[in-house]
C-alpha cells in the first residue's frame with residue numbers, strides 16, 4: 001500500500017481516510033432456527049432460545065473508507081451519514097422485536113452476525129459505491145461482531 005510522505009498528497013493522489021460513526025439501539029430477540037428441531041434449538045442456543053426472548057442495548061459502528069475530497073475536505077458529509085444510519089438502522093431496529101417486526105428475520109436467525117449482514121445490506125445501498133468499509137455490532141460489552149461484505 002502506497003503511503004503519504006507527510007505532506008498529505010503525493011503525485012496527485014489523495015489521502016485515504018477512515019470514518020466511524022456510532023449509534024445505539026435497543027431491541028429484543030430470540031435465537032431459534034427453523035431448520036432445527038425444538039430439541040436441537042435448545043441444545044444450540046441454550047438460554048437464548050427461551051420463547052420469551054431477551055433484549056440487548058446494541059451499539060453499531062458504521063465505518064467508511066475513502067479519499068478526502070480536495071474541495072470539501074470530506075470523505076463523506078457526516079450529516080448525510082447520520083441520515084443514512086437513521087434510515088437504514090435506527091428506524092428499522094430501535095425498540096423492535098427483531099424476529100417479529102423485521103421481515104428479513106422471518107426465516108433468518110437473529111444472531112448478531114446476521115444483524116451485521118442486515119445492516120451492511122441496508123447501508124451499502126445508500127452510500128456511494130465502494131465507500132462502506134465495515135459494520136461493527138456490539139451485542140454486549142463483551143461480544144462484538146464485524147462484517148466487511150466478504151463472501152466465502
Ligand SMILES: Nc1nc2c(c(=O)[nH]1)N=C([C@H](O)[C@H](O)COP(=O)(O)OP(=O)(O)OP(=O)(O)O)CN2
Pocket residue numbers: 031048110111112113139140141142143
Ligand atoms: N455466534 C453467536 N453466538 C451467540 C449469539 C450471537 O449473536 N452470535 N448470541 C447469543 C445470545 O443472544 C446472547 O446475546 C448472549 O448473551 P449473554 O450470554 O448474556 O452475553 P455475554 O456473553 O456478554 O454475557 P456473560 O454471561 O456476562 O458473559 C449467544 N450466542
Ligand SMILES: [Zn+2]
Pocket residue numbers: 029048054055056
Ligand atoms: Zn441475544
